[in-house]
Amino acid sequence: MTTSPLERAAESFAAELARHRTGRGLSKKQLATMMGFDPSYVSHVEGCRHRPTEDFARRAEAVLDADGAIWQRFREYDQLRQARAAPAPREPAPTGRWLPPGTGLLVERETATLTLTDHGYRCVIRRQLHNAGAEPVTRYLVRVAVDRWPDDPGRSNRHHREHPLTFAELGLRVFRDDGRSREPMHWRVRHDRDAYKEIWLLFENADGPFPLHPGERAEIEYAYRVGREKWGPWFQRAVRLPTRHLAVRLDLPAALDPRVWGVETSLSADEGPLRTPVRRHDRGDRAVFDWAIDDPPLNTRYRLQWRFRGEPAEAERSTPTGRATDRLHALGLLPRDADQPRRPARPLDLPTDEPRAREVAERLTAVLARVDELHPFSAGLGLAAPQLGVDAAVAVIRPADRAAEPVVLLNPRVVDASPDTDEQYEGCLSFADHRGLVPRPLRIDVEHARFDGSRIITSYSYGMARLVAHEIDHLEGRLWTDRMAPGVPLVPVEEYPTV
Structure with a gap:
């Protein structure tokens, strides 16, 4: 045909x-x-x-x-x-970064400043927005997240559960400036969690709405405060809209003798150092650190980190005695030589088995929360029902992005995989004292069920593909060591502490 x-x-x-x-x-x-x-x-x-x-x-x-x-x-x-219409005249070749008309909301410039004073941290974000789309913009989503000890998720989780971030302490203030007037903006909560907030900034106030119409430009500014007891030594910016210029400034007390560095990561690249240096400028009793980039790729994350050499290091926390594997076994995880993890899990009959599926998923989620308190896995982690001795094809994955919702997989199976693979170190909650190099596809397509019995196919890439594939192996009775190349040794975690 x-x-x-x-x-x-x-x-x-x-x-x-x-x-x-x-x-x-x-x-x-x-x-x-x-x-x-x-x-x-x-x-x-x-x-x-x-x-x-x-x-x-x-x-x-x-x-x-x-x-x-x-x-x-x-x-x-x-x-x-539109063959009947006259052909449109050819547009002149664009210069610079190309964007079609009506692309949507663009960030022409973002400047983010974090200042530390005796009262804690104050964050001010200014974004110059351009509505290049065809519809008025009436709201804008922003995020506020804290992580007191980013290298110790368990400690940080416990701390924020006991001392949650509140909107009262944030004292959020929002403004819109279109060059003619500066208007306060209303805002509405989208998500409110212990260490993470999502907020809609609304283009309206008590005097009425003032949407950003197509072709218009305006600057929005929002500012908030967080005490030192909740803000960790990091400041991250994520590129979620096409952005022309991103600038970040840290304003810290020089008396604390700060040392600042930065890392970046994206959907297609692991974490690495910033490609351009952070510049320091001393101003009286302040140490100011500036970093900027033009045309940052979408979904790239830039994180500035620091430590203060002018104050005593925080006392090391007390940890439970014994090996990590022993502590995890105390939560109910079976050892790697148990029979259950070597048998394929029983598929669920959905929606008939929906109550049991939800019960198992909730149990896995609760155990993962406890795991975070005992053994940090910064690259994400997962847990399959057979690891707890439960014969059900259910797994829960906590992504590396701690603000993301856990992924629940019911009766999953890999239906397609990228021919491109990479080899990375993996660990397992069943024996957390070792790591090993495991080859995995860079992308997998997984068919899985919803609680109502309907089935969908979801694609996972890079780190998430590895996490999901690891848990599906558990549900199929396979361990990650089965996928290691012959002769490749396991590495004790003490010899590979950064995994």
């Missing part, structure tokens, strides 16, 4: 979209979330079951930063679709 030029143009658009999505290491679900679409719609467009719309193409271009390639494929498709 021959295809029409219009069908071929749609296929070309779908192929360009898929190429840039996979090149960024994004699943269809991740891309859909970033674009504000339902995951099934992205899947249908890539599969040529739905035709692309102008809004879809604009958002995909902006999110995937495709230098105009996705937008060009859409233009070719759209011109064929």
Whole structure:
């Protein structure tokens, strides 16, 4: 069967979209979330079951930063679709970073300043926004997170449960400045957790709404305070919208003799040092550290960290005695030589087994919370029901991003995997005193069930792909050591403390 030029143009658009999505290491679900679409719609467009719309193409271009390639494929498709209309004149070649008209909300400049005084930390964020989309913007999502001891998740979790971050202490203040007036903004809570807040900044106040209309620019500013007893020695910025310029400043007391460094990470790269240095400028009794970057890639995270050499180090916390494996076994985890983890788990009959599925998932989640208190796993961790002696195909994964919700897998199976693999050190809660090099695919597609019995397919990439594959192995009666190359030794955790 021959295809029409219009069908071929749609296929070309779908192929360009898929190429840039996979090149960024994004699943269809991740891309859909970033674009504000339902995951099934992205899947249908890539599969040529739905035709692309102008809004879809604009958002995909902006999110995937495709230098105009996705937008060009859409233009070719759209011109064929409107064959009766006169062809649009060719636009002049763009200069600088290319963005199609109506891309959406852009951050033209962000400046983030964190200042330490006797009263604690004060954070001020200013963002210059440009609405390049076709619809008015009425709200803007921001996040506030604290982690007192980022290298010790268990200690930090206990501390924030006992001393939760509150909106009363934050004293959040929000303003909008459009160059003519400075207006206070209302805000609304989206998520309120012990160490993490999500807040909608609303383009309105007691005098009424003032949405950011297409083509308009405005600066928003929000500021809050956090005491030293809750704020850890780090300050992170995450790029969630196309951003032209990002600048970060730390303003610290020089008397504390601060040492500052930085790291960055993204969906397609492990953590590494900042590519440009942090600059120090002493101003009287203050040590000011500045760092900036132009056109940071979407979903990249930049973290400045520091330590104060001018004050005594914090006393080491007391830890339970014994090996990590022994402490984890006390929580009910079976040893690696037990029979149960070597048998495939029984699939759940959903939705009939929904009450049991929820009970098992809640138990796994509770044990993971206790694990965090005993043994930190900064790269994320997971737990499968057979590790607790429960014969059910249920696993729970806590992503490396501690603000993300745990992933619950019911009756999962890998249906596709990338031919590209990498070899990384893995550990296991069943024997946490050792690590080993394990090859894994960089991407896996997993078919799994919801509690109501319906089934979906989710793609996982990089670190999450490794975590998910590890737990599915447990449900299939396989241990991670089975995947190690012959002759590769296990490494005692004492000899590899950074894993």
